[in-house]
Amino acid sequence: MSFDPERSNFAPTLRSRRTWARIGRWLFIAATVVALAALMMMLYNVATSTVGLVAVEYEREPSTLVEQPLEEVSKEELVALLQANISAGLFRRLEHDQPFATRSRETVYDLVIEHVVAETIVRSWPLDKSLVDRAAIEAEIAADYPTARVRFHAWLQPQFLTRSMSSNPEQAGVRTALLGSLWMVLITMLLAFPIGVGSAIYLEEYASDTLLNSILQSNINNLAGIPSIIYGMLGLAIFVRTLEPYTSGAAFGVLDGNGRTILSASLTMALLILPIIIVSAQEAIRAVPQSIRLASYGLGATRWQTTWYQVLPVAMPGILTGTILAMSRAIGETAPLIVVGASTFIVSDPTGPFSKFTVLPIQIYQWTSRPQAEFRHLAATAIVVLLVLLLTLNATAVLVRQRLGRLP
C-alpha cells in the first residue's frame, strides 16, 4: 500500500469543509429570512392599500351648496339639501325604500355625497406611494384632471363594516358579506361539531380494531387531503341540485330562489371541515388518561356514562381548540363556495338559511378581479377585516388551550 498524504491527513480538506459549513449555515438562515420577508411583504402589501391618496372630482362643489363644511351639517338640513337637488321621483323612491325619518344621519350624508355632490374617485394610490411621491402625484393630477382634488382617504374605517355592497367604491362596505360569513359559519358549526365529535368518540371509545374501523380511519385521513374545490362540486351536485327542494326552502314554504343558498354552502362547508374536527377531537380524547376511564368503570358506570361525565369534560379544551381552528378554515375558504354558487352582487342582507349569500372571501375575490384600482383598495380593506377575524379566532384557541387545558 502506497502512502497517500491526501487520504491519511485530513488537514488539507479541513479548511474547505469549514468554509462550506459556514456557507451552509448562512444559506439556511437566508432561506428563513427570505421566507419570512416574502410573507411579511404580503401583509405590508395589504396594509399599505387600506389608506392613501385619492383624486376626486365633484359634479357640485360642496362649498357651493352650504356655507359650513358638509361634515357638520345636521340631518334635517341634509334631507332638505337632498330634496332640493335631486328629482322628485328619485326622492320618493328613496323615501319609499326607507323613510328619511328613520334613516341615520350617516346614511343621509352618504346619499348627499352620492346624488348631489356626486363625488367620483378618478385615481387612487397606496399609502407608501402617497407619502413618498405626494408632490409628483399632485403634479400629475393637476395635468390630467384639472378639476380634481387630491386628498387622503381611509378605505379602512368603521363604516366599512356597516355599509352594504355598492358599485360606487366609496360607498361600498362588507356588511352583507360579513353577515353571510357569520350565518354560514353558525350553521356549519351546528352541523359539523356534534357529528365530528360523535365520530371521534365512536372511533376512540367504542370502535375495536376491526376492518371497518381501520377503513373509517384511513378514509378520514384521505378526506383531509381532497382539494376543497372538489367538496364544492359535491355540494353543487348533491345539495344545490339533487336536494334543491330542501336547500332552497321550497319544502318549508319559502318559494323564491334556487338551491344556491346559505344552507347549501353550510352543508358543503360542514363536510369539508368534518375531517379536521374529527382528527383534533380524536387526539384530545386519546390524551385523556386511561386511569380516569378505569376508575369510572370500576364504579359501575356504563360506557356512555364514562364518556359523557368523565372523558368529554377532560377532553373538551382540546376539542374546542381544534373546532375553533376548523372554524377559521371555514371562514377563509373561497373555492367551494364559488362552485356552490355564491351570489356575485347582492345588496340585501341574508335573513336565514334560505337566503342567497355572499361571504367575505368571495367579496375579496370579486373586488380583486375588478380592473379598477379603487376596488383593489376595497379588497385589501376586506382582507384586513378577514385577517383580524381569523387572528381573533386563533387567539381564542390559544387562550382556550391555556385557560382550560390543565390536563392531568
Place this chain on the structure above:
Amino acid sequence: MGVDNFPPMLVLRRRSRPGEWLIQGFLLLCALLSILTTLGIVVVLGRESWLFFGDEAVTLSEFLTSTTWQPAIGHFGVWPLLNATLMTTTIAMLVAIPLGLGVAIYLSEYAAPHVHDFLKPTLEVLAGIPTVVYGYFALTFMTPLLQNLFGRETVEIYNTASAGLVMGIMILPLIASLSEDALRAVPRSLREAAYALGATPLETSTQVVLPAALSGISAAIILGISRAIGETMIVSIAAGAGPSFTLNPFEAAETMTGHIARISGGDLSYNTIDYNSIFALGMTLFIFTFSLNLISRIIVERFREVYE
C-alpha cells in the same frame, strides 16, 4: 351478618340498556357519514364524468391527448388545463422545496430555542392565511414586480409565473413545518455520533439527519404538491381565464381548478356539456391528489426509520 342480609334485588347479570345501544348507533352513524362523503364524491364525479364521456362530441382519447379545450366548438382536450396546472405546480415547488427545507433545517438544527419557539407558531399562523389573500398578493404585487423585472411586453397581466411563485410562498410554511417535525424526530444520538467523528454542522445536517428524516420530508413534499395541484384561488385570480396551451410562464393559461371555478361561477345550467365537463376535470383532479396522498402515506408507513 350472613349471606341472607345481602340485598335480594342485586342481580349481577348484564342488564340490557337500550339507551346505550341507541347512543352507540348514533355515534356509528356519525362516523359512517365520512364514508358517505367519500362515496358521494366518487359517485358524483363518476356519474357526471360518465355523462360527459357518453356525449358524442367527446371521446376519452381526445380528452387525454388533444391540446385544445374549446367547449364552444366541441374540443375537449385536457392538456391545456393540465399543462397550466403542472406549470404552476412546478414553479411553486421550485420555490417551496428549497426554501421550505432551508427553513426546516435552520429551525431544527441551527436556531436557538427562543428563536424556534417564536418562528414555528408564526409559520403555523401564516399557513392559516386564506388563499384568496395570496391571490390578491400575486395580482397586486408579484405580477407588477415581474413586469418591472422582465418588461411589460414579455410579462402578461395574467401569467402562470406569478401564480406559481406566490403558490410556492403559500406552500412553504406547510413543507417547512412538516419537514421540521420529521427532522426533530431524528434522535439526538445520531447527531452526537456525527460530531464525535469530526463532522461539521453542515455535514451532520445534510448527510446524517436529512437522510434519516427522508421519509417524513418526502411525505411533506408530496403533500405540498397535492396542495398545489388542488389550489384554486391563486390561479383563478392571477393565472388567467381562458385555456391556452403554452410553455411560456409569462403568458396567461388557465389551470384545471381555475377552469372549474370560472365555469361554475357563472350562470351554469344543468345537463349541459359544460356542466358535465367540469366534473370530468374534477375527476382528473381527484385521481391526481388522491394518488399523491396515498403515495405520501405509503412512504411514511413503509420507509419510516424507527429508532429505539
